[in-house]
Amino acid sequence: xxxxxxxxxxxxxxxxxxxxxxxxxxxxxxxxxxxxxxxxxxxxxxxxxxxxxxxxxxxxxxxxxxxxxxxxxxxxxxxxxxxxxxxxxxxxxxxxxxxxxxxxxxxxxxxxx
Amino acid sequence: xxxxxxxxxxxxxxxxxxxxxxxxxxxxxxxxxxxxxxxxxxxxxxxxxxxxxxxxxxxxxxxxxxxxxxxxxxxxxxxxxxxxxxxxxxxxxxxxxxxxxxxxxxxxxxxxxxxxxxxxxxxxxxxxxxxxxxxxxxxxxxxxxxxxxxxxxxxxxxxxxxxxxxxxxxxxxxxxxxxxxxxxxxxxxxxxxxxxxxxxxxxxxxxxxxxxxxxxxxxxxxxxxxxxxxxxxxxxxxxxxxxxxxxxxxxxxxxxxxxxxxxxxxxxxxxxxxxxxxxxxxxxxxxxxxxxxxxxxxxxxxxxxxxxxxxxxx
Numbered sequence: 001x002x003x004x005x006x007x008x009x010x011x012x013x014x015x016x017x018x019x020x021x022x023x024x025x026x027x028x029x030x031x032x033x034x035x036x037x038x039x040x041x042x043x044x045x046x047x048x049x050x051x052x053x054x055x056x057x058x059x060x061x062x063x064x065x066x067x068x069x070x071x072x073x074x075x076x077x078x079x080x081x082x083x084x085x086x087x088x089x090x091x092x093x094x095x096x097x098x099x100x101x102x103x104x105x106x107x108x109x110x111x112x113x
Numbered sequence: 114x115x116x117x118x119x120x121x122x123x124x125x126x127x128x129x130x131x132x133x134x135x136x137x138x139x140x141x142x143x144x145x146x147x148x149x150x151x152x153x154x155x156x157x158x159x160x161x162x163x164x165x166x167x168x169x170x171x172x173x174x175x176x177x178x179x180x181x182x183x184x185x186x187x188x189x190x191x192x193x194x195x196x197x198x199x200x201x202x203x204x205x206x207x208x209x210x211x212x213x214x215x216x217x218x219x220x221x222x223x224x225x226x227x228x229x230x231x232x233x234x235x236x237x238x239x240x241x242x243x244x245x246x247x248x249x250x251x252x253x254x255x256x257x258x259x260x261x262x263x264x265x266x267x268x269x270x271x272x273x274x275x276x277x278x279x280x281x282x283x284x285x286x287x288x289x290x291x292x293x294x295x296x297x298x299x300x301x302x303x304x305x306x307x308x309x310x311x312x313x314x315x316x317x318x319x320x321x322x323x324x325x326x327x328x329x330x331x332x333x334x335x336x337x338x339x340x341x342x343x344x345x346x347x348x349x350x351x352x353x354x355x356x357x358x359x360x361x362x363x364x365x366x367x368x369x370x371x372x373x374x375x376x377x378x379x380x381x382x383x384x385x386x387x388x389x390x391x392x393x394x395x396x397x398x399x400x401x402x403x404x405x406x407x408x409x410x411x412x413x414x415x416x417x418x419x420x421x422x423x424x425x426x427x
Binding site: 018051 | 125163216253
């Protein structure tokens, strides 16, 4: 069993776990964490593909590695944007629910200045 | 089963355990702590896969992501009770579990059935390494062979920051992002910030410089610099800058602007967009990397600081 197989299956399971959390967690922040798990499992499979392409004296194919580094940065900036949206939503409505039927809160925008 | 495979199986099992807790933990803050631990352990997997550049990026960004998510979890603590009440019923959970298991099994099967021999660009990257004068193949791909991706990534970072800033209420526009951190100026945190920040800045610059020939690079170095800046602001030694500051905005666009200028120069003088003249390839790439490191550090720091929450007028 090669390391590519072990970590490839690990990446697939992480994607499954993230998908499950994304569907079942009612808290939006936990959906963001779960979505990051899906992304990170995908990156891991990229890493496995890179490892399998190890030839010419390189331990790992550099092209997928570079794509993963770019992906990590983009995933982080998307996470930061999602968290900022969520915090602003909480500030404006006083709740963080995604339910359409939730009773509208009367809390207005009152952040300390 | 060799010793190495046994170690890898243990590592994979620990990573999966932490990932399960990041989904299943009853408290959001516990889930976030698990997620941070998951990121750090994942960096070990990247080392095992011989992708040290990715491991450095993963470890550095994992810490920053932890600060971001933990801060958000603390602010959203009041919503925990409502979220618990909204938990879906067993039927939805079972259906979701079956769907997720199916997706995971399909991807695992795809991983096991990958073509042999594996397609690879490693020989092409190794054969053209001399063109840039840098020995780190990942930096070569990021900065030269697929430089377009890196330009666009920097633009995405800026777009995310613009998106976060536009969430500011009208009367806070142009003000300082986040809340002012208060910490005991003679306390442990302030001491740590004074002690660690100079060392961290040297490590960040080393990481950038080293990236030409060894694992490291602009992104990893910039992330460490951002972490040091974050530590200093959290210790209350420094405040976040006003987003209306012209100097700040110049630093923010410096990296992408220099990158695009060099890219257009390649179109004007050379063969194509982002084609470096071979004699000047290394100095040009280093110049871009220095500007980008600064931009990345400031952008990541501001992404973490969030929307402006204090008005520009004192």
